[in-house]
Amino acid sequence: MTASAPRRETPIPLARKRASDGKARPNDADGIGLDALVGHAGYAVRRFQIWIFQDFVRTLASVDIKPTQYSVMTVIGANPGLTQMAVANRLGIERARLVHLLDSLERRKLVKRIKSKSDRRSHALHLTAQGETSLTKFKRLAAEHERHVEEKIGRENREKLLEILAGFT
Amino acid sequence: MTASAPRRETPIPLARKRASDGKARPNDADGIGLDALVGHAGYAVRRFQIWIFQDFVRTLASVDIKPTQYSVMTVIGANPGLTQMAVANRLGIERARLVHLLDSLERRKLVKRIKSKSDRRSHALHLTAQGETSLTKFKRLAAEHERHVEEKIGRENREKLLEILAGFT
DNA sequence: TATTGTTATACTCTATAACTATA
DNA sequence: TATAGTTATAGAGTATAACAATA
Numbered sequence: 001m002t003a004s005a006p007r008r009e010t011p012i013p014l015a016r017k018r019a020s021d022g023k024a025r026p027n028d029a030d031g032i033g034l035d036a037l038v039g040h041a042g043y044a045v046r047r048f049q050i051w052i053f054q055d056f057v058r059t060l061a062s063v064d065i066k067p068t069q070y071s072v073m074t075v076i077g078a079n080p081g082l083t084q085m086a087v088a089n090r091l092g093i094e095r096a097r098l099v100h101l102l103d104s105l106e107r108r109k110l111v112k113r114i115k116s117k118s119d120r121r122s123h124a125l126h127l128t129a130q131g132e133t134s135l136t137k138f139k140r141l142a143a144e145h146e147r148h149v150e151e152k153i154g155r156e157n158r159e160k161l162l163e164i165l166a167g168f169t
Numbered sequence: 170m171t172a173s174a175p176r177r178e179t180p181i182p183l184a185r186k187r188a189s190d191g192k193a194r195p196n197d198a199d200g201i202g203l204d205a206l207v208g209h210a211g212y213a214v215r216r217f218q219i220w221i222f223q224d225f226v227r228t229l230a231s232v233d234i235k236p237t238q239y240s241v242m243t244v245i246g247a248n249p250g251l252t253q254m255a256v257a258n259r260l261g262i263e264r265a266r267l268v269h270l271l272d273s274l275e276r277r278k279l280v281k282r283i284k285s286k287s288d289r290r291s292h293a294l295h296l297t298a299q300g301e302t303s304l305t306k307f308k309r310l311a312a313e314h315e316r317h318v319e320e321k322i323g324r325e326n327r328e329k330l331l332e333i334l335a336g337f338t
Numbered sequence: 339t340a341t342t343g344t345t346a347t348a349c350t351c352t353a354t355a356a357c358t359a360t361a
Numbered sequence: 362t363a364t365a366g367t368t369a370t371a372g373a374g375t376a377t378a379a380c381a382a383t384a
Contacts, residue, residue, distance in 0.1 A: 032244065032248050032251065034243065034244060034247065035243055036243050036308055036311070039331065040315065041318045041327055042218075042221045044331055044334035044335070045218045045330070047261065047334070048214060052211045053211060067212075071212060074204055074206050075204070078202045078204030079202055079204075082201065083365075083366095086201060090201045090203070093352095094354090096352095096367075097351070097352075099367060116365095119361070120365095121364065121366070122366075142205070152336075158210055161330070164322055166213070168217045168220060169206065169212060169213055252342075252343095253342070254343085263376070263377090265346090266375075266376095267343095282343095288383080288384070289342095289383060290343070290382065290384070
């Protein structure tokens with residue numbers, strides 16, 4: 001892609017970069033320059049993250065599953081019996097918030113909390129049979145969403161991105 | 170302070186990823202597998218975005234500037250005279266929310282709203298003299314934050330990331 | 339009628355604190 | 362005492378709707 005290379009530290013007056021090729025450039029879309037914002041990883045990542053979440057929500061709208069719900073079900077599905085603390089820590093969700101997430105998933109009969117016998121303070125989390133079935137469908141839709149990402153940034157770029165960010169999972 | 174990783178015995182065997190090379194893999198950090206979550210761009214991007222915002226906030230804590238405030242000041246600084254609508258659209262912020270952001274920045278004497286003569290509904294946004302001075306300092310700190318990103322993912326990976334995500338700015 | 343800035347409301351998410359029942 | 366789950370509250374952030382002034 002020809003997108004202008006990351007300019008580092010450009011305290012330059014700025015602004016209108018002409019798109020001589022007629023292709024819409026980020027900075028040219030409205031003639032408003034971002035100046036130093038271009039070249040900030042956080043800004044690009046934030047905008048991308050918003051796009052990707054919106055596409056996820058859109059793609060899984062028919063099953064009414066949000067990214068966080070998906071991540072919770074996926075982890076439980078892959079590690080049945082985990083406690084709420086373990087899931088919360090693994091996904092970086094506050095345990096207080098996980099309570100509500102699980103309440104909702106349990107109401108929908110996708111997940112169940114089973115009282116642990118070894119430590120009666122804790123719950124062992126499992127998918128219900130219906131949860132297993134549903135998760136299979138969710139994963140199919142999530143894969144479709146991943147294909148949207150590929151279409152957006154390119155197959156190789158997506159792979160590279162995952163490689164670069166592997167340490168954050 | 171981070172209560173050491175959940176070292177409790179994991180109730181169930183579970184999905185361990187091959188770590189034949191002995192290198193610590195994300196999935197092995199706590200023995201909890203993410204299964205399909207690994208390979209989801211959205212998850213990795215989200216976790217990275219959280220990290221990067223936290224580092225930004227930490228690095229600019231001394232000047233009490235959040236990422237959104239920084240982006241607003243940067244755009245105004247690079248394009249003095251913009252209306253609130255223009256800034257909101259450019260940054261993907263709700264115009265209702267921008268009102269509060271500007272209220273706060275104006276209270277701190279960093280930004281000023283000037284009534285437009287051509288269209289008396291709108292305001293032309295400018296940095297104050299103090300705002301200009303401050304922004305210079307903010308940019309210095311933001312550059313320091315970018316270096317943290319480099320240290321975290323590597324210089325070339327950061328460049329590559331910016332290149333891949335250039336279309337989202 | 340439509341748009342700019344504003345106010346207000348609701349819902350999500352994050353961050354805490356405190357409570358209970360266990361350990 | 363400490364921990365797992367829960368409840369509650371406050372703060373950001375997001376999404377809307379509606380209103381006044383102006384176009």
